[in-house]
Each structure stands twice: as structure tokens, then as C-alpha cells.
Amino acid sequence: MDQASLSWDHCRSLLSVYRTGSLSAAARALGVTQPTIARHVEQLESVLGGAALFTRSPQGLTPTDAAEALMPHALAMEASAAAMIRAASGPDDALAGAVRITASEVIGIEVLPSILATIGAEHPRLAFELVASNETADLLRRDADIAVRMVQPSQGALIARKIGDIELGMFARRDYLDRRGTPASLDDLSSHALIGFDHETTGVQGLRAKGLDLHRDMFSLRTDSDVAQFTCIRAGLGIGICQVGLIAHDPRFVRLFPGEMTFSLETWVTMHEDLRGNRRIRLVFDHLVDGLTRYMKQGAGA
Structure with a gap:
């Protein structure tokens, strides 16, 4: 052969x-x-x-x-074959066909579905492929059509729109605080059930660089999944850090130390410049920018 x-x-x-x-x-x-x-x-x-x-x-x-x-x-x-199938799913000038989107775990699972539901209701001939992963997709290789990234893209062949900074804060459910008491200072956190990482990640290193002293042994619930951490906070297992826009306006939760415990993740929506003429991908790109901008405003000032 x-x-x-x-x-x-x-x-x-x-x-x-x-x-x-x-x-x-x-x-x-x-x-x-x-x-x-x-x-x-x-x-x-x-x-x-x-x-x-x-x-x-x-x-x-x-x-x-x-x-x-x-x-x-x-x-x-594999990526090229999948991109070819998506390209064949609808002509460039039609609002029909498949669009593959990649985003971080939290954004992909907790935020994007409602935005995509709105787009899908208006344009029912669109189909979405959603990849929720903290791994960075290679848009140049066409792993996806659109990516929501928490770092500025470095490749020159990409269209990138910075939509702002997603705020992170420390939260706990009220019923947890009723049981365990509300910490009056950061030092008091040592006597509480904290939710955090199992293995150190680049995100953890970034928080440490901002002055937050984090180490594995301080957590009573350890997981490397950002979604699992958020779910545990939401379930009342303890105190943890999550995106402010997810629960800031939910009366069941209390934000702790908003002055000291606040961090931000710059957020970009990106796509390959060769796709700028594809009507359906451009429409989804613009809707994602608008939807994520509204999501950021939910958490602003909370």
C-alpha cells in the first residue's frame, strides 16, 4: 500500500x-x-x-x-472533516446549518444554553454543536467555528471581540451560614468548609498571582471541575469562588468579602477571519457577544 x-x-x-x-x-x-x-x-x-x-x-x-x-x-x-460537514450543512448566505461553539465549562454549561435557546427560537434551521471544555480549541485547525475564551487570542488570523471582564466572587448559601456562622474576617475562613481545587491549574496560579493564598489542604471539598465547584456552592456544601453573574441576585446566597475577594476573567468571543462572510456563523457570533455582555451586566456591581 x-x-x-x-x-x-x-x-x-x-x-x-x-x-x-x-x-x-x-x-x-x-x-x-x-x-x-x-x-x-x-x-x-x-x-x-x-x-x-x-x-x-x-x-x-x-x-x-x-x-x-x-x-x-x-x-x-478530523477537525477538517468535521468543518467540511458543517460547511456543507448550509450555504454561507443562509441562516441554516451547523455552528460549532467551544467555551469553558462554566460558560458552556451554565451560560450559553439560554443564549443559544434564544437564537434557536428565532432561527430554527440552525443547529448547534457545543463543546464545554477548559481546553483551548484551535480555531486555525477548525476545531470549532466560534470560541469563548478567557484569554486574549494570540493568532493573527482570528477575529476577536473582547466583551469585558467576568467577575469572580466568594459565595455561600444562607442556610450554610446559619449553621456555621458568617465569617467576620478572611482568617475566620479556616474554620469553615471551603470548596476548591484538587490539582493546581493555571486558573489557580492566576488567583495566587492576584494575592490569594490557595493550597489544596485548605479545602474540605476538592474538585478540578469548575462546574462541580459551582454546583457544590449552590448545594450549600460550603464557601467557594464562582462567577458573580451566576448567583449574585439569588436571595438564597450571600456574597462574602466583596472588597477583598473579587477577581476578574477577561472574556473574548473569537472566530476565524475566513468565516466572516458566513451569514449563520456571523449571526451566532454577534448574538453571543450580546448575550454574554448582558450576562456580565448581571454581575456588575453585585
Whole structure:
């Protein structure tokens, strides 16, 4: 088999085995037979001059260095194939078709659905693909059409609109404070149930750089999921930091130390400049800017 005989199916099989760790699981994920997956892997190995892509271990199939080297290229092909399908879902000048949006966990799960519901009600021929992840999507590789980011994009080929700063604050439910008492100072927090991280993240490092001394042992509930932290605050498990706009105007919650415990996340809506002429993507981009601006105003001054 030569290079010209390679197809997208071979890369799909490679990615599926890489993600699932077995031929049978990869076959189930793609809806094909196990021999088909095995044949695709063998054909890829043949093109590479016989270099093995996976080795067997008690845990399943483990990717070799050769497989790891192929991953960026296979992921780029996957993103391009998905982008091609989205492009074919509707003409550029129509308000119909798919738009893929990526955003942080909290924004993607707690904020964007209501904004997308409004857009969908006005334009029912639109379809949305929502990726809620704190991993930064590569818009140049077309992992998504639009991204909501908490850092300024650095790539020059992107259209980026800064919509402001999302405020973070410290909150607790009133019934928790009724049980445990309201801390009068930051030092009093040591006697309370605090909600925070399990492993240090770049977000934690950013808060520490702003003067907040955070370490794992101070938390009685530890999770690296921002959504889980917020859900635990909302459930009354203890005191934690979350986006002000989520609960600032809910009477069940009290904001603690608004002077000392306030932080901000700059927020950008971005898309690839090549998509500026796509009517549906531009419409969704503008609606996201408007909706997220209103969301920020909810928390402003709370």
C-alpha cells in the first residue's frame, strides 16, 4: 500500500484505537468490524515502513511514539472533516446549518444554553454543536467555528471581540451560614468548609498571582471541575469562588468579602477571519457577544 492509498477511514480508525485502547472498542465506536480496524492499523504501519503504532499491555493497546507523532496530523484531518460537514450543512448566505461553539465549562454549561435557546427560537434551521471544555480549541485547525475564551487570542488570523471582564466572587448559601456562622474576617475562613481545587491549574496560579493564598489542604471539598465547584456552592456544601453573574441576585446566597475577594476573567468571543462572510456563523457570533455582555451586566456591581 502506498501513500496515495491512505484515506480518512484509516485516520478515523487510528484515532478511535488511540482513544479507546482496543480494536473491539474502536470498532463499536465507529460502527464497523474489528477486522476492518485491524486492517486499517496494519496498512498505516505498512506506509510507515513497518513501525508499530500500538503495543499490547494488560490495560489494552498502548500507543507507541510513532502513533503519538501522527496524532497532531490525524486530529487536524478530523477537525477538517468535521468543518467540511458543517460547511456543507448550509450555504454561507443562509441562516441554516451547523455552528460549532467551544467555551469553558462554566460558560458552556451554565451560560450559553439560554443564549443559544434564544437564537434557536428565532432561527430554527440552525443547529448547534457545543463543546464545554477548559481546553483551548484551535480555531486555525477548525476545531470549532466560534470560541469563548478567557484569554486574549494570540493568532493573527482570528477575529476577536473582547466583551469585558467576568467577575469572580466568594459565595455561600444562607442556610450554610446559619449553621456555621458568617465569617467576620478572611482568617475566620479556616474554620469553615471551603470548596476548591484538587490539582493546581493555571486558573489557580492566576488567583495566587492576584494575592490569594490557595493550597489544596485548605479545602474540605476538592474538585478540578469548575462546574462541580459551582454546583457544590449552590448545594450549600460550603464557601467557594464562582462567577458573580451566576448567583449574585439569588436571595438564597450571600456574597462574602466583596472588597477583598473579587477577581476578574477577561472574556473574548473569537472566530476565524475566513468565516466572516458566513451569514449563520456571523449571526451566532454577534448574538453571543450580546448575550454574554448582558450576562456580565448581571454581575456588575453585585
